[in-house]
Amino acid sequence: MFNIGGPWRLELWSTILAFTAFAAIVVVLAYYDAKLQMAWPYTSLTLNGLVALLASTARASLLVGVAAAISQGKWNWFVGSEQKGQRVLRERELGDFERFDDASRGAWGALQLLVLKPLHLASLGAATTVMLLGFDTFSQQIIAIRCRDDVAPYQSGLPVVPRSEYYDPSQFITMISDHTTVGDLKVKSAVYNGIMNQNQTQLPLTCSTGNCTWPLIPTVAVCGACIDLTSNITKQCSSDHCNYTLPIGASLDGRMTDIPLSEGPARRNFFSLWSPFTLPPLGRT
Structure with missing residues (x-):
């Protein structure tokens, strides 16, 4: 054993x-x-x-x-x-x-x-x-748990970003003369909404996992820019009325009235909204 x-x-x-x-x-x-x-x-x-x-x-x-x-x-x-068979x-x-x-x-x-x-x-x-x-x-x-992003399988659904991939001018713009075009009402409405709306609209994105990352996505868009037109404004004033007109036809009317105060009259300006407010027609680019 x-x-x-x-x-x-x-x-x-x-x-x-x-x-x-x-x-x-x-x-x-x-x-x-x-x-x-x-x-x-x-x-x-x-x-x-x-x-x-x-x-x-x-x-x-x-x-x-x-x-x-x-x-x-x-x-x-x-x-x-050991000495003589014994431990010392x-x-x-x-x-x-x-x-x-x-x-x-x-x-x-x-x-x-x-x-x-x-x-x-x-x-x-x-x-x-x-x-x-x-x-x-x-x-x-030794053990550490880390969170990381991973590509989801196709069975879980593809993420979708709404965008415009095609634009046909013939469907949205009408030629009324050799140099003048008129935009479609839907296009003009979208442009006006983008310029005047103070609330930014969130796109209705579709993401099945709750954590989707997209690259730069090309889409059809309308770009705008602000230009100082002070030198192009036409001013016409009378004793109690002023009119400011731009070359594109937009104008601003105002009147002046006297308000009696204890120390004497004071002049105050009242201006209405841009009336009429007309944007230039959409041109072909």
């Missing part, structure tokens, strides 16, 4: 269990790396919970072997060379026995041994005990 490990059987198997748990962490993280959260098949145990369980198992199992090795180190510290004890401080014993019981004693006996072989076990304090915490930092 095989006696694997002998008196160190417990420490040997606990160390094997520790490295097995550590290897399981590596395998699980490598398998689920860059995968969706829905790829995790269990609801009662999360991926973070499994990693924490394996990390705790690895830490506790490894400490069993490390503590036993440090305890053995305290005996080796006092035992000297070395002269050591009795406090060293307590230091080794404390180091095998916890991180604080291990830290003290690491400082007082840095060159002893047992200090390797003491350093391992101290570093294992943060093993559980740092194992949780």
Whole structure:
């Protein structure tokens, strides 16, 4: 019958269990790396919970072997060379026995041994005990969930942006002379609405996922510009009336009235809206 490990059987198997748990962490993280959260098949145990369980198992199992090795180190510290078939004890401080014993019981004693006996072989076990304090915490930092944009499958529906892709002047503009055109009422209404409407109309976009990104989309549009026509205004005023007229025919009429005040008469201007307000006919471009 095989006696694997002998008196160190417990420490040997606990160390094997520790490295097995550590290897399981590596395998699980490598398998689920860059995968969706829905790829995790269990609801009662999360991926973070499994990693924490394996990390705790690895830490506790490894400490069993490390503590036993440090305890053995305290005996080796006092035992000297063999003379005439007997081990000769070395002269050591009795406090060293307590230091080794404390180091095998916890991180604080291990830290003290690491400082007082840095060159002893047992200090390797003491350093391992101290570093294992943060093993559980740092194992949780390995897992990070990131949100990223991905292309949705075609089955989910294509996003749609309303736009005009075709414009036929013959359907929307009528020639009344060689140099004069008249725009369609629908086109003129859309142009007037774009110029005068103070509220910007939102396009009715279609997006099945709720997060759609579009590139620059070409569409048929009407562009406008403002030009200072002050020098082209014709002003005609009488004693109580003024008229301002633009070359395109738009005009502004106003009258002036006297308002009696306690300190004397004051003149105040009253202007009506642009009447008539006529935009130039839409030309062919």
